Amino acid sequence: MRAVAVAELKAPPQLIDAPRPAPGRNEVLVKVEAAGLNPLDWRIADGMLDGTVPHEFPLIMGVDFAGRVEEAGPGVTRFAVEDAVYGQRLSSPVGSGTYAEYVVVPQDAPIAKAPDSVPLATSAGAPTAGMTALEIIDAAGLREYESLLVVGAAGGVGTFLTQLAAAHDLRVLAATRGHDQRRMGTYGAALAIDVQEHPLAERVRDEYPDGVDALVDLASGPEEFGSHAELVRNGGVALSTLRAADKDAVYARTVEAINFAHTSTPEVLEKLAAEIDSGRVIVPITTEVPLDQAPDAVARSKAGDARGKTVILA
Numbered sequence: 001m002r003a004v005a006v007a008e009l010k011a012p013p014q015l016i017d018a019p020r021p022a023p024g025r026n027e028v029l030v031k032v033e034a035a036g037l038n039p040l041d042w043r044i045a046d047g048m049l050d051g052t053v054p055h056e057f058p059l060i061m062g063v064d065f066a067g068r069v070e071e072a073g074p075g076v077t078r079f080a081v082e083d084a085v086y087g088q089r090l091s092s093p094v095g096s097g098t099y100a101e102y103v104v105v106p107q108d109a110p111i112a113k114a115p116d117s118v119p120l121a122t123s124a125g126a127p128t129a130g131m132t133a134l135e136i137i138d139a140a141g142l143r144e145y146e147s148l149l150v151v152g153a154a155g156g157v158g159t160f161l162t163q164l165a166a167a168h169d170l171r172v173l174a175a176t177r178g179h180d181q182r183r184m185g186t187y188g189a190a191l192a193i194d195v196q197e198h199p200l201a202e203r204v205r206d207e208y209p210d211g212v213d214a215l216v217d218l219a220s221g222p223e224e225f226g227s228h229a230e231l232v233r234n235g236g237v238a239l240s241t242l243r244a245a246d247k248d249a250v251y252a253r254t255v256e257a258i259n260f261a262h263t264s265t266p267e268v269l270e271k272l273a274a275e276i277d278s279g280r281v282i283v284p285i286t287t288e289v290p291l292d293q294a295p296d297a298v299a300r301s302k303a304g305d306a307r308g309k310t311v312i313l314a
């Protein structure tokens with residue numbers, strides 16, 4: 001089968017010919033229709049999990065997928081051949097990823113029936129970013145609040161989170177790099193702030209002199225996160241997806257500081273499919289590329305300028 005892999009950690013991704021995998025006990029073989037691209041893909045290929053989980057090479061990249069069950073191994077009860085499924089393949093060993101024509105996934109991994117209302121290739125853009133956004137709503141207790149500042153709002157997690165938060169009646173201030181008012185407005189943001197044109201602190205203080213209720217920061221290191229956390233009112237919450245929150249910092253005396261790590265379960269995926277099918281959440285696909293162009297798409301993701309989601313068609 002065709003796949004996109006790295007020969008060693010930090011090597012450039014390349015199109016390769018790899019053996020088609022076979023499902024073992026409690027595993028399904030999925031014929032991949034599309035893989036969703038996440039920054040996690042190239043972070044893993046650059047060694048993020050080195051030393052913590054076994055790796056195999058060539059390391060086929062990719063975590064998110066959507067496709068149809070081609071074969072079910074012995075013991076599989078959750079799925080049948082031809083089921084349309086989507087999910088996240090993050091099982092050990094690392095290296096049997098989703099930038100490929102086929103992928104084997106344990107049935108107890110985060111895999112679920114794909115949403116009915118969108119094409120399978122669109123579903124491939126949803127698992128990691130959508131589950132992360134859903135879990136952040138609970139982890140930060142966002143339903144209790146009225147205003148939310150999202151930094152890095154234009155990317156994958158940010159567009160899902162903006163939609164989900166707006167659906168829960170939060171007023172979302174979307175901090176982006178570039179002019180995104182119209183696009184973020186369609187996702188329900190009350191205001192998009194181009195951080196390259198306006199000092200973020202000034203714009204937020206104009207709107208909320210006493211601070212916003214909640215901050216979700218998807219883009220900043222510890223120093224910048226600290227200045228963004230200063231924009232949260234006393235008793236509010238500030239969450240980082242990049243482990244940038246410091247519980248010993250001054251801001252953590254007045255604001256709940258959270259370093260978020262997503263867990264991913266079949267149940268969260270099922271909930272995400274229901275949100276998509278209800279029409280409350282649009283899967284924000286902005287780019288579709290064929291498998292042989294995945295290396296260029298990865299390079300673009302590394303360079304920045306992510307707008308919504310990219311999917312790689314197998």
Ligand SMILES: NC(=O)c1ccc[n+]([C@@H]2O[C@H](COP(=O)([O-])OP(=O)(O)OC[C@H]3O[C@@H](n4cnc5c(N)ncnc54)[C@H](OP(=O)(O)O)[C@@H]3O)[C@@H](O)[C@H]2O)c1
Nearest residue numbers: 152154155156157176177218219241260261262304305306
């Ligand atoms: N902890 C967890 O469990 C977890 C789960 C999922 C994701 N993550 C991490 O969370 C981050 C976001 O994920 P993602 O999938 O949404 O990534 P993404 O699709 O690459 O989006 C990131 C967005 O942040 C923007 N951005 C970067 N710096 C900014 C700044 N200073 N101000 C405003 N916007 C800025 C980027 O804009 P430009 O493209 O213009 O730079 C891009 O639109 C990634 O680093 C990812 O690895 C963590």
